[in-house]
Amino acid sequence: MTPRGATAGVLPLLLATALWSLPPTWGGNILVYPLDGSHWLNMNILLKELHERGHAISVVRSSSSWYISEDAPHYTTITVPVSTACSLEDPQYMASFLKRNLELRTHQRSLSSFIALQREAIALLDGAHRASARLARRVLEDQELVGRLKASRFDMMLTDPGFAGGVVVGRYLGLPLVLNVRWITNGEGHFAIAPSPLSYVPTLGSLVSDRMSFVDKLKNALHYGISQYVDHVTVRPLYRSLCDDFLDPSANIYSLIQGADLWLMRVDFVFEFPRPTMPNVVYIGGFQCKPSNPLSAELEAFVQSSGDHGVVIMSLGSLLGSLLPETSEVVAAAFARLPQKVVWRHLGPRPSTLGNNTLIVDWLPQNDLLGHPRTRAFVTHGGTNGVYEAIYHGVPMLGLPLIFDQFDNMVRLEARGVAKVLDVTRLDADSFAEALRELLDEKQNYKRNMVKMSGLHHDQPIKPLDLAVFWSEFVMRHKGASHLRTESYMMPWYSYHSLDVMLFLLCVLGALLTGFFTCCKVLLRLLAGKRKLKQS
Structure with a gap:
């Protein structure tokens, strides 16, 4: 016979399981601004699951899109005409890019080869970000389209910030912003929102683990410097005119990304190295995985x-x-x-x-x-x-x-x-x-x-895909998740690192020391004067 207390403990668990398995009693309205290629493959899995739970989904795509189909049973499309495809959407361009990279790595092992490889990567990113900014501008300049988007009364914007056109559009429409993310415009996403000590948190391209020698730390710092160069010299200027024309001129694309309500981070710490994080980061690494089907x-x-x-x-x-x-x-x-x-x-x-x-x-x-x-x-x-x-x-x-x-x-x-x-x-x-x-x-x-x-x-209590759906619905239910988001990104860099506080404390310490030594000097003079009087 089962003890009464044990039964009472099991019933809430069974009820919670039953409720989770039921479809939602309401359907949200989601605007999706994805990236093409492999990024779309995992985004589409999340969209299918959201559709299964009764949500209406509208996907913004360019007319040159390679992977994002214009007709799909689980979403409607908003196709924006473009004259040229993004370089990352062009298989031939990517094949030539790969060939150039392999040739550089094969025939040269020098500083000049390293610089050439970095220039190749930055040139590719420059072209892709230009295409992203151009597509976002086409959306925002189309007053009829903007009117339709506003009239649709979306509950949430879901976007991938690897290229940030969707972030600008979401901010312009005033929608709660959820990111399906691992990479942002200049590197790994955590670096934008969480403390990331370079002593044990590897940065993109450094090829080091979290156990770094002194040389590894130098490499890590070098590649962090490269990411900062990409951010300030390549990325931010490309989105500058968008921010000036459609948003607050004081904003920049990096701070707009930092201000997202929720980060669905495609990371699992069985794979990623441990590192500091923030409460508005939800880990969904491997959410696209599923049991295998029979082969042909x-x-x-x-x-x-x-x-x-x-x-x-x-x-x-x-x-x-x-x-x-x-x-x-x-x-x-x-x-x-x-x-x-x-x-x-x-x-x-x-x-x-x-x-x-x-x-x-x-x-x-x-x-x-x-x-x-x-x-x-x-x-x-x-x-x-x-x-x-x-x-x-x-x-x-x-x-x-x-x-x-x-x-x-x-x-x-x-x-x-x-x-x-x-x-x-x-x-x-x-x-x-x-x-x-x-x-x-x-x-x-x-x-x-x-x-x-x-x-x-x-060995997880909730499957990563279910976790992604729950938190997406959470943002829609509560019109955002600002209570989970730190406002530190709005602080100037010197305030974020408490340099102003340290400067103030140094000034106070300097004033105290100056006062102390001044007092000592005065006392010494007084003592010296008394000695002279006694001697006379």
């Missing part, structure tokens, strides 16, 4: 043919489909030496060194393959979506980082003992095959470490 009959037959050796998967993500031809030849030759079967998403010319154990495809069901019991390893460029899917399914990784945050992602995984990392510009068949053999060797503990990491990721 043809693909399932290929995977099953691997026997006990299992399968290795390789994919470079949605934006970067292939490596340079000579590098692909090396990869294919290394795969041919393995006893495992290989499924490789490859869009370039078919390598001449390809083995019979390797299946090349234009597209693969990455999540479903990662969740298959015969999958043994994942060769990846280190994109965030793929990394979290591998963590979710417990698959160790071999990283071939190519651009942007992929290097930093792999540093974190390597520090956790769940991945190996190779330099794609120094790749040869021997080193690649040996790295895979080490990764697949159970004695090396990569699989064991990854299973433990996956268990930590799954």
Whole structure:
């Protein structure tokens, strides 16, 4: 017989579970201003869930959008005509950008190469931010469109602040602002809102862990300086005219981002290094992950043919489909030496060194393959979506980082003992095959470490996607979340760092010391005068 007290304790839990599973009794009206490419892939998952819970969703997209469909069952679109596509929405541009980066890294190992790589990245960001500001201006200058947006009486703006046009539009419309974020306009999102000591919080591009030597700290400070240069010299001026024309001229795009009501941070601390945070940051890392579905009959037959050796998967993500031809030849030759079967998403010319154990495809069901019991390893460029899917399914990784945050992602995984990392510009068949053999060797503990990491990721009281939906609805219900947001971003830098207080205290201390020494000097003079009188 169950004790009465135990029953009383279980009933509220069952009631809360039942209430959470019910659809909402009201439907919010959400304006979404997303980014294209891989950022849209995870944003769209959140939108589908919000739609399932009864919310109406309107998505702003450019007419050149690559991923964001104009027709979808779970949202309506507001298409803004543009004459040219953003560079990040152009696969050919990104392929040429990758090629230039690999060539610089292959043929040069010097300060000039480092500077050239930084200039390439800044030029890409400059073009993308220009396109973002241009699109936002088209929206705000269209009085008919602005009138429709205001008449729609949206409850919330959901945007990705990697490029900040959506932040400006949301501020102009006066909407509560929720960010689906990991990166902002000049780097990692936490640096904009939370204390971020450079002694143990790595910044984008530094390629260091949270355990830094003195040299690592110098590198971290250097890359933080680069991010500040990007922010003040490249980013802020591009949005300056938008702020002047449509918002407060004293505002800047960085402070507008800092003033968001809620940050849905695509981070889980099983992956990210521990660091200070703020109460309006909600962690939803891996929210896009889900159980695997059955494979197609043809693909399932290929995977099953691997026997006990299992399968290795390789994919470079949605934006970067292939490596340079000579590098692909090396990869294919290394795969041919393995006893495992290989499924490789490859869009370039078919390598001449390809083995019979390797299946090349234009597209693969990455999540479903990662969740298959015969999958043994994942060769990846280190994109965030793929990394979290591998963590979710417990698959160790071999990283071939190519651009942007992929290097930093792999540093974190390597520090956790769940991945190996190779330099794609120094790749040869021997080193690649040996790295895979080490990764697949159970004695090396990569699989064991990854299973433990996956268990930590799954051991949460609320699923990350449910958490994202709850807090989005919270902002709509309460017309914002200003009680969770610090107003420190409105303080001048000298006040934020208490330099004014320190200066005042130094002045007081200086005055006290001056007074003390003056008194001492006067006393000494008086004593000296008395001695002279006695002597006379």
